[in-house]
Amino acid sequence: QQQVKQSPQSLIVQKGGISIINCAYENTAFDYFPWYQQFPGKGPALLIAIRPDVSEKKEGRFTISFNKSAKQFSLHIMDSQPGDSATYFCAASPGRKDSNYQLIWGAGTKLIIKP
Amino acid sequence: NAGVTQTPKFRILKIGQSMTLQCTQDMNHNYMYWYRQDPGMGLKLIYYSVGAGITDKGEVPNGYNVSRSTTEDFPLRLELAAPSQTSVYFCASSQGQGASDTGELFFGEGSRLTVL
Structure with a gap:
């Protein structure tokens, strides 16, 4: 129950x-x-985050789609x-209610964009 | 503003040796964390701290110890190093509880440890 499968x-x-x-x-x-987005030799950095009160969140070319009933969420990178x-990690946590932000991490996706 | 600083960046240890990974943050964050990252395994939480003097175990604490004597510093101690501790270690911090807390983790650049 504590897993996040990526x-x-x-x-x-x-490209594009x-x-x-x-x-x-x-x-x-x-x-x-x-x-989170991670470049080689660097630590992960927050890219975008969503809470389940919305089904989609967009920041520039990056969009999170959230399906609460299916318990799934996805990252779309346009263009x-x-x-x-980079390597992209999804994560999940009980958030503020649990007070510690103990994130459960997916295993990561190595994304290569070919020119 | 340096953020989260980890030292050393690279270290080779022999089996049975001990060492301390240093981590310091200058953002006055309450929460600090130590993760290890292994290929294809994501990040696993080793220990975390919600404030000076308070630490708690994460998912994979065996073979490690931490202390938090100040808000800024959160060193990770490896006792009796084993090959299974070969990994990349990341320290992170977050603001913690508060109205302005976004939950964002700020990571250091990592410490690559090899145990031979």
């Missing part, structure tokens, strides 16, 4: 295409769903660019 493990997309990464969870107590090549 797919695919790796993804190759042509749409990159889609999916995550699924089981714990209905989760109410905070961030995506993918070579600079988007």
